[in-house]
Amino acid sequence: MRFLIINMYKKQSIFNNRKIGEMFIDCLKGNETIFKKWDDVKGIRDALKGKRIDGKRIDGKRIDGKRIDGIIISSSDYFVDGKEHSIIDESILKSNIPILGVCYGFQSLIHTLGKPSYIKRNKSGYMDYIRSFSITKPFPVQKRKFIFHHRNYIVKVPKGFKIYKKIGNKIIIAYNSKKNILGVQFYLYKYKKTVRLFLDAWISNCVAPKVVPKP
Numbered sequence: 001m002r003f004l005i006i007n008m009y010k011k012q013s014i015f016n017n018r019k020i021g022e023m024f025i026d027c028l029k030g031n032e033t034i035f036k037k038w039d040d041v042k043g044i045r046d047a048l049k050g051k052r053i054d055g056k057r058i059d060g061k062r063i064d065g066k067r068i069d070g071i072i073i074s075s076s077d078y079f080v081d082g083k084e085h086s087i088i089d090e091s092i093l094k095s096n097i098p099i100l101g102v103c104y105g106f107q108s109l110i111h112t113l114g115k116p117s118y119i120k121r122n123k124s125g126y127m128d129y130i131r132s133f134s135i136t137k138p139f140p141v142q143k144r145k146f147i148f149h150h151r152n153y154i155v156k157v158p159k160g161f162k163i164y165k166k167i168g169n170k171i172i173i174a175y176n177s178k179k180n181i182l183g184v185q186f187y188l189y190k191y192k193k194t195v196r197l198f199l200d201a202w203i204s205n206c207v208a209p210k211v212v213p214k215p
Contacts, residue, residue: 073105106183114158139205
């Protein structure tokens with residue numbers, strides 16, 4: 001399978017230092033991964049059309065007819081309520097390809113598809129915490145440790161999304177089965193086994209099958 005990973009970071013150094021790309025490559029082993037910056041609109045749209053994009057060159061030639069199977073929208077050092085912030089290109093939302101929004105990626109989806117009021121800001125700044133829990137829906141994942149690092153948090157989701165997990169008033173998992181868009185508030189760059197288990201479950205239940213899980 002081929003996965004398009006959207007880098008939502010302002011500072012590439014943070015993306016590199018946290019080894020986010022390496023984690024996705026490792027945990028998606030056996031699949032092809034294509035990384036594009038959020039503001040590389042042409043690159044994103046070319047990838048969605050099945051053109052050759054590998055980080056080394058863009059030759060504009062179609063390859064084997066294979067298209068993108070899944071899109072992952074990354075975390076970020078931006079804030080969705082900031083004057084400057086990374087955005088999701090409309091071609092992604094119109095692609096009808098399974099989407100996974102991670103942390104900021106989840107917030108950006110809600111900010112784009114819903115209203116700014118659906119996202120609140122923690123007045124004390126960043127919240128850092130680890131929680132252990134299992135996931136039952138929209139697909140099962142055994143009990144694992146999940147890491148959270150965020151200032152903003154989601155309190156409401158747009159029509160079409162169903163909330164599957166909350167911590168207090170913070171929504172941490174929500175899924176739109178019709179559009180096949182999944183959002184999670186936890187990070188996917190630490191705890192390799194957790195990341196691999198979660199991505200495997202997402203691929204098996206949301207990307208690979210023709211029928212997505214029922215809400």
